[in-house]
Amino acid sequence: EVQLVQSGAEVKKPGESLKISCKGSGYSFTSYWIGWVRQMPGKGLEWMGIIYPGDSDTRYSPSFQGQVTISADKSISTAYLQWSSLKASDTAMYYCAKYGGGGRYYFDYWGQGTLVTVSS
């Protein structure tokens, strides 16, 4: 069974750093792109970027380029999303999700989400 299990909710202050995780299981982690999606409170879905864990090829949405860093550790089947200096506007639910593979760039499996709250 394919599973993506994300790290728990975080409460941080503006200016702090943060790294959240997404552990994949039940499939070949290195063979499928994993993406990150932001959902701000009461709002829609925003595609942030993707990583191919096999070779760490990474692509970012122009809206998020330079604002976050996506990485992966294939030895432990885990993808990461990190911030060096959080802002209140980063408060959101963040989902990781796996692409279908073979040119199927839709998300067929999703993590449960990690709620990030940034408040002074």
Added chain:
Amino acid sequence: DIVMTQSPDSLAVSLGERATINCKSSQSVLYSSNNKNYLAWYQQKPGQPPKLLIYWASTRESGVPDRFSGSGSGTDFTLTISSLQAEDVAVYYCQQYYSTRSLTFGGGTKVEIK
């Protein structure tokens, strides 16, 4: 970026009636070499992550009830729930995956029971 525009923002439908959601892309998401529309639909229930319903504009994901159907081509697409059930209350999103540099979602359509 390809902009995805959904309509309506919300709709209320009686149980057993048809619900229709529209999605329009700012440019065609039909890939001419394979004649496939790079368009997916997701369902998000309150407090849950999104769930894939439809891909290639009209192919149902395994396990999705056949009351859900997708249609359209090029720039205009429709998600239809043929007979609304209580468990279908959710927000529905379309997503284009034609432009792999920047995939984009529609703004979402909230479906409620009338």
